[in-house]
Amino acid sequence: MNKVILYCRPGFEKECAAEITEKATQYEAYGFARVKENSGYVVFECYQHDDAERLVKTLPFHELIFARQMFVSGELLRDLPPDDRITPIVGMLSGAIERAGALRVEVPDTNESKELMKFCRKFTVPLRAAFREQNILLGYEKADRPVLHVLFIAPGCCYVGYSYSNNNSPFYMGIPRLKFPADAPSRSTLKLEEAFHVFIPADEWDERLGSGMYAVDLGACPGGWTYQLVKRSMMVYAVDNGPMAPSLMETGQVMHHQADGFRFEPPRNNVYWLVCDMVEKPAKVTSLMSDWLVKGWCREAIFNLKLPMKKRYEEVAQNLTRLRERLSENGINAQVHAKHLYHDREEITVHVRRFWSAVPGRRDER
Numbered sequence: 001m002n003k004v005i006l007y008c009r010p011g012f013e014k015e016c017a018a019e020i021t022e023k024a025t026q027y028e029a030y031g032f033a034r035v036k037e038n039s040g041y042v043v044f045e046c047y048q049h050d051d052a053e054r055l056v057k058t059l060p061f062h063e064l065i066f067a068r069q070m071f072v073s074g075e076l077l078r079d080l081p082p083d084d085r086i087t088p089i090v091g092m093l094s095g096a097i098e099r100a101g102a103l104r105v106e107v108p109d110t111n112e113s114k115e116l117m118k119f120c121r122k123f124t125v126p127l128r129a130a131f132r133e134q135n136i137l138l139g140y141e142k143a144d145r146p147v148l149h150v151l152f153i154a155p156g157c158c159y160v161g162y163s164y165s166n167n168n169s170p171f172y173m174g175i176p177r178l179k180f181p182a183d184a185p186s187r188s189t190l191k192l193e194e195a196f197h198v199f200i201p202a203d204e205w206d207e208r209l210g211s212g213m214y215a216v217d218l219g220a221c222p223g224g225w226t227y228q229l230v231k232r233s234m235m236v237y238a239v240d241n242g243p244m245a246p247s248l249m250e251t252g253q254v255m256h257h258q259a260d261g262f263r264f265e266p267p268r269n270n271v272y273w274l275v276c277d278m279v280e281k282p283a284k285v286t287s288l289m290s291d292w293l294v295k296g297w298c299r300e301a302i303f304n305l306k307l308p309m310k311k312r313y314e315e316v317a318q319n320l321t322r323l324r325e326r327l328s329e330n331g332i333n334a335q336v337h338a339k340h341l342y343h344d345r346e347e348i349t350v351h352v353r354r355f356w357s358a359v360p361g362r363r364d365e366r
Helices: 013-026 051-058 086-093 113-133 189-199 202-208 224-231 282-294 312-329
Strands: 003-007 031-035 041-046 069-073 102-106 147-154 157-163 214-218 235-239 254-257 271-276 300-306 333-339 347-355
Touching: 003 013, 003 051, 003 147, 003 157, 013 031, 013 041, 013 051, 013 312, 041 051, 051 069, 069 147, 086 113, 086 157, 102 113, 113 147, 189 224, 189 300, 189 333, 189 347, 214 224, 224 235, 224 271, 271 282, 282 300, 282 312, 282 347, 312 333, 312 347
Parallel strands: 102 147, 214 235, 214 271, 235 254, 271 300
Antiparallel strands: 003 041, 003 069, 031 041, 069 157, 147 157, 300 347, 333 347
16 A cells, blocks of 8 residues: 545645645655545555555544645555455455454545535445454444545545544544534635634633633624634634624624724733634735734634635645744744645645743743
8 A cells, every 4th residue: 555645625736736735745754645626535656565654553633724635545546346346446455454443434525526425325334344343343333443445536546544533533524523503604714613623622612712711803803703703702803894693792792893904902811812814815814813912912823814826735834834933933833734624725824832831941931
């Protein structure tokens, strides 16, 4: 098995390919990416047989921006016989892995592939039984064991492999299944909700998304992101010259500041969250977020960077490098992660968590 299969948003295959090629080189795993436009996936083929397994196991999945999922695979299975698709699929993993904890039969996130979803659901049941019979899959789901993946890219045509549960997306097809709240002011609310699911472990939500916290939403109107904060019983400074949804103002948790988000300064020193979904050049937003973090005006930040039409990966990489350098220059101890979320379009979402621990040679103050 010398291939790494990566899922991505259709139309972003080149960005996903550029990223995995760069990351693999950093791990001294060399190969080339196969890209089919608007396919919703990328195949990175390694020159050395064991490198794909090593990448899937050691390259931190959370460091990949444009990949929704990542697993190691062998050759593409073509023209599976309709009367017995199971035998060739099981054969691909015989001797490669044992006692996996889950099976996902998936398709790329395209309109064409979604027609295969009904088949995948039905096919999962007998395939699961066959894997269990060969001891490739446990008789029950186990979260800390590897995950088997079967990716159908066309009828009778699939990639078969596995990922590691501590280094993959926990979501089917790499997509969190979220329901749009009927009382939310805009669909953009799902972007922030997804960001919470992706960037913050569920067992830390009570601590980091708790009631009574103070938050600032820059570019808030009509309140899609503010809605997520209010729903978690936070007090929110909503900053925008436009109007906020009356339903949010009626909660008594929102203080609307009709001001320029680039000039606004927090009226208190215990703001925990900063969120921002302003339509501006990525360099300008990156600079603003850096200012807030360096000045200690927030503890965690989630913001979007709008992408240009060309050289999107290069633009993202430059801005994230600029952000990390600015924090480092000021002695800020922080984690920076970015992801092209399912609910993002021509943008990526960035999460920064600042730690209030001392850095040698500096005093890190609130």
